[in-house]
Amino acid sequence: MTRAAAVHDHTQAHVEEMVADLDRLVRLETPSNRRDLLEAALPEIERYAVERLGAPAARVQHDGGSRGDVLDLTWAGSPGLVGTVLVLCHYDTVWPEGTVACWPLTRDGDVLTGPGVLDMKAGIVQAVWMLRALRELDVPHPSVRLLLTGDEEIGSVAGRPHIEAAAAESLVTLIPEPSAAGDVKVQRKGMVFADLTVRGVESHAGLDPDAGASAVHELAGLIPAVVALADRERGTTVNVGVVTGGSGRNVVAGVATCEVDVRVQDPDEARRVADALEALAVSDSRCTLEVVVDHNRPPMNPSPRTEEILELVRRTAADLGETVGTQAVGGASDGNFVAALGLPVIDGLGGIGAGPHARHEHITVSGLPRQTALMAGIVELLATEARG
Template identity: 70%
Template sequence: MTHAVRYRDLLTTNVEAMIDDLRRLVHVETPSDRPDLLRAGLADIEDYVTTRLGAPSRRQRHDGGARGDVLDLTWEGTAPGAVLCLVHYDTVWPEGTVDDWPLTRDGDILTGPGVLDMKAGLVQTVWMLLVLREVGEPHPAVRLLLTGDEEIGSSVGRPHIEAAAADALVTLIPEPSAAGDVKLQRKGMVFADLQVHGVESHAGLDPDAGASAITELAALIPQINALADRERETTVNVGVIRGGSGRNVVAGVASCEVDIRIQDPAEEDRMVAALEALTVTDPRCSLEVIVERNRPPMNPTAHSQGLLTLLRTAAADLDETVDSRAVGGASDGNFVSALGLPVIDGIGGIGAGPHARHEHITVKGLSRQTALMAAVAEQLGAAHR
C-alpha cells in the first residue's frame, strides 16, 4: 500500500491553487525560437518553483544560447538517492497566442497554449514534492531539470539530461499521458534536409540551357519514400518542399525537409546510409544532404517493466489502472532509455491536442497524475532506506 489516496485527497483540496499555478505558467510565453522570451520565462519559472518549494539545496544554470538555458535544481529528500523530473519549458506557440487564448476552464477541462505540453507537468512536479512533504513519508531528493529546446531537437538539453539521468533512481517525465497511460515505447527520429542546385534559365527563350533543381528533387522524393519499411515500423514523411523563383524560370534551387521515425535501432544506420547515398541524374545539378540523428528509439526494458509495477501498485490504491502505450512521437525520455537507465515517460496531463488549438487537460487528471508521481517516489524511498 502507498499513500496515493492521501496524496490525491490533498491535491484535490488544493486544486484551485494548482490551477492558479498553471495559469501563471501558461501565461508566461516561451516559444522555442525566442531566446529573449525563454530567458525571461525561465526566470519567472524559477521564481515560481522556489516560492512554492523554497530555495533548492543545489542550483546550476547552464548557458543554452539561442536555444534557452538549462536550469538544474535539487531539493533534499528524507531517503537515499534522487528522483529526476525532466521538464521542458519551451512550447510551440508564438508570442501573443495567450492574448486571445488565455487559460480557460470549462467544467473539468482546462485549455490554453502549452497547458498539456507540458506546463501541467511542471505544476505536477512541484505539487508532488509538496504533498510528499505534507504526508512526511520518506522520499528521495527531487531534482528538477528544466530545458528550453525539446520542441526543436534538444541539442542543448541532451548532454545535461543524460548526465543527470545517470545519477537518478528514476527519471520521471511528465509529458502528456496517453489517456492516463504511460509511454514506455516511442519512435526514434532521423531528420534530413536535402538541397538541389541546378542551373537557371528562361523557360521560354532558352529552356535547354537550364537544369531544373525541382525536376531533380521530384525524382528523389519517390526514392526517399521507398525507404519506409512498415514491417520494421519505419515511416518516412517529406513534410516541406521549396523551390524555384518564378513560373517562367527553370529552377536553380529546390529543397525538402524529411522526417523519419524508427522503432528498430538498426534502422537508424540504414536510413542514414541510404539518404547520404542519394544522387542526382543531371550532371549539371548537385545535391547536398544533411542528416541529423535526432533521437534514438525508446523500447521496453527490464527497468521500465519494474517501474510499471510501481505505477500499477499506486494506481490500484486509487482504484484505478495504468497501462503502457507505444506511440510514434518522441521525447527527451528517448535519450534516457537508450542509455539503459530507468525512466517513466508520459506521466503528465490527461488530455488531448498538443500543438493544436484544442490543447487541453482535465482537472481531475491533474490530481491523479501528481498523486501517482508522489506514490512512485514514496515506493523508491522505501526500497532504498
C-alpha cells in the same frame, strides 16, 4: 499499500491552487526561440517552485547560450534514504509571444485550455505538488531533482548534456509530458531529419529547354526513392513534408529542396535510412545533390529496469483503483535521450488532455490529482526499494 491515495486526496483538496499555479505559469510566455522571454520567465518559475517547496538543497543554473538556460533544483529526501528521482520538465512551448493575450488560461467545466497548458506547464505544477504532498503527508521519499530545460521543442541542443548527466545519477527519470489518455509512454520513435537540395541549370523553358537541367525534375525523380525507405514492419515511417523549387513556370528550375521527416523505433534503422539518403544520386550529371542529415533524437525503448519500474506504476494505479497501460507513440521527447543510454524512464506522466501544439490544447482539471498521485506513488515505492 502506497500512500498514493492520500496524495490523491491531498491534491484534490488543493486542486484550485494548482489551477491558479497553472495560470501563473501559462502567463509566462516561453517560446523556444525567444531567449529574452525564456530568460525573463525562468526566475519566475523558480520563484514559484520555491514558494511552494521552500529553497532547494542544491541549485545550479546552466547557460543555454542562445537558447533557454537549464535550471537544476534538488530538494533533499527523507532522512536515511539514498538516491534521487529526476523529474524532467521543459518550460519552453511552441507558442509565440502574444498568444496568451488572445488565449489566456480558460476554464470550461473540467476543461482547462491555454497555450502550453498540456505541453507541459501542467507537468511542472504536478511535479511541485507531488513533492509538496509527499512532504506534508510525511511520506518517506528519496531526493527529488527537478530539471527545467528551455529548448525541448527545438531539439534540446542546450538541454541534452544536462539531461543525460542528471539521468545517469538518478534512480529513475520521470517525465510529466502529456499523458496518453491516462497511460504512460515507454516507447517513442526516434527522429531523423534530412534536407535534400538539388542544384540544376536554369534556362528559358520555351526558347532554350535543352540548355537547362531542371532541379525540380531531378528532385521529383528522387522522392519515390526517399519514400520507399519506409519500413512499416520495423516501425520506420518517412514523410516528405515540404517541397520547394523553381522560380517561374517558364524557367527550367535552378534549385529545388525538400524536407524529410523519418521516424524509427529500431536504432539500426536510423543508420540504414541515413546511409541510403546520403547515397542518393542525381541522374542528370549537370545537377548536384546535397543531403544534410540530422539525427535529431534516438528512439526510446524500455530497458529491463524500466519494465521493473512499470510494476511500481501498476501497483500505484491499483492503489488508486485504476489501471494504467503503456503506449508507444511516434512523437519524441527528452526521454528519448535517457532511454538511449539504457537508463530507466517513465514518460507521459503529465496532464490528461489533448491537442499539444494545437489551438485546442487542453487538460482536464480532474486529471491533475490522479497524475500527481501516480508520480508520488512511484517515488514512494522507490524509497521503499532504496531502503532495501
